[in-house]
Amino acid sequence: MRERDFISTIRNRFNHRSELLIKGIGDDCAVFTGDGDLCWLATTDLLVEDVHFVRKWHDPYLLGRKSVAVNISDIAAMGARPRLALLSIALPPSLSSSWLDRWQHGVDSMLGDHGCMLMGGDTTRSSVLTINVMVLGTSPAEKVLYRSGAKAGDDIYVSGPLGTSAAGFELLSKGVQEDALTEKFMRAHLDPQPQVALGLALSASGFVTAMQDISDGIATDISHICGESGVGAEIEAEKLPREEDFDTLCSSYDLSGQNLMISGGEDYELVFTAACAKRRAIEAIGLAQGKSLTRIGSVLAEQGRVYLRQGDGKKDITFGGFEHAP
């Protein structure tokens, strides 16, 4: 069963109501009522060795940072502020205490970067190193950015280069050595930076209609926005932003750059939509945040389909991304 089919089954089955819940399954985070105008956001990620990370590549300090970062990115994707975390870890008995110590330092470092506090967790053993992190964030309720607000005619933006992390993953898989060319790609995969400050600025602006983070590749991530908003999308191949040296790297190591940009996951940048009339305002937010916000396409009325336009051609890339499928 694919992950999204499984989620869809769960979404249909678990239909108990709660007056506390503002938004359940179907977005980057669940949203529930907080104090007064404030609401809480909750997200969780289960990371499994050799599915989500490879221990021999991944320095434990950076893995600790990433274990938290992928969750903080979900909070950022709704324009909220990360606040509290729970951490569960199942450890193989063979794992050294120095590995664990460095991993904990990494967790602490990423939590500290974003003013987020560890409040508890669970620890046990397993033959497979398994990490579950849950992060709670807060936001004024009316400022939360859902996947569901995109409207036909809106522009689609991404907050940074695409395919960087996926290229790094390919290099690590091939056993390529780190050098001046490869280092930033590997680093993007091993130590992604969640876009909390940008998410907050976009949320505060009031101009963004839908947002999520780039975790499964933009083909899939935009498909989620389209599914929840009841719209479609068209993105333009030549507008997709890439890291400097990305094309050089891809030709040096025989990688399909376009495939990495479209279907590669884990850039943990933001993808969002905003009305065409707000182009200058969005540009100003990017400048203020030191981020290059790139307009890559438009929202279409046609429900649920995502197309990639390249020259005269047009290809359906709906959910053409990367899944950690069960």
Add this chain to the structure above:
Amino acid sequence: MRERDFISTIRNRFNHRSELLIKGIGDDCAVFTGDGDLCWLATTDLLVEDVHFVRKWHDPYLLGRKSVAVNISDIAAMGARPRLALLSIALPPSLSSSWLDRWQHGVDSMLGDHGCMLMGGDTTRSSVLTINVMVLGTSPAEKVLYRSGAKAGDDIYVSGPLGTSAAGFELLSKGVQEDALTEKFMRAHLDPQPQVALGLALSASGFVTAMQDISDGIATDISHICGESGVGAEIEAEKLPREEDFDTLCSSYDLSGQNLMISGGEDYELVFTAACAKRRAIEAIGLAQGKSLTRIGSVLAEQGRVYLRQGDGKKDITFGGFEHAP
């Protein structure tokens, strides 16, 4: 490293402050601010195949129920009401969709029993079936029952028979067939019932000074209360309540009844302390809730030690319980 040493390391390292957090690591749940007088409680448990459950014994429906129950029990242990849940599961590719369907039904059933709603989660694959559940509860802030309030001279109570689940676990391990004698013990292990209604009633009474659930065996569970309260405890062997037929079962199957009662885990009953002056009030709560609350010992001034008194003898059983050690 033992689980509690690991937790202690984490507790010392992660010392960022948050104005939202009322209680961090060191109790059944973390507690943080909610709406007005209400606070939130958060707990998480990571369950690993062959560490916490054995798939060939555990009907998926009952495993689904238990996956949630162990977390709801932590909410009950603080006198709170379970409200929202997050669910992560890593599935071996070989697992059938009917297994998954029955497991989901079990999750749904336990959530429904306690008015708790699934708000989200994560799903992935792993060679080892791994389940992480996070439950959020609510309580008026001044009604939350911590481990830290026990005072020298208080009585110690348990809310039900001890060793029942551990006996069931032993029977299942030995491959004993289910019959009229063994059935209730196996059921206690496979389908534990969190004591939410009792926890709420004890919290509402205002008479309980400290409480937690019986998950690791009372020797360990009472040691936690003593550690957090800065007190000691003495329990009396002959007062420990046991299921009808417990002694018969233990002699039939060559089990050490006392060991199971002291160190066996997973009864998911409550252990709590209250001033001697409140004995009649506590008894009345038990009657009203249809639960037999048994006074098993007293809180001592001596810090951190737990003793078992039997006849003229006295044995130190501090942390003499069962741990899912990493």
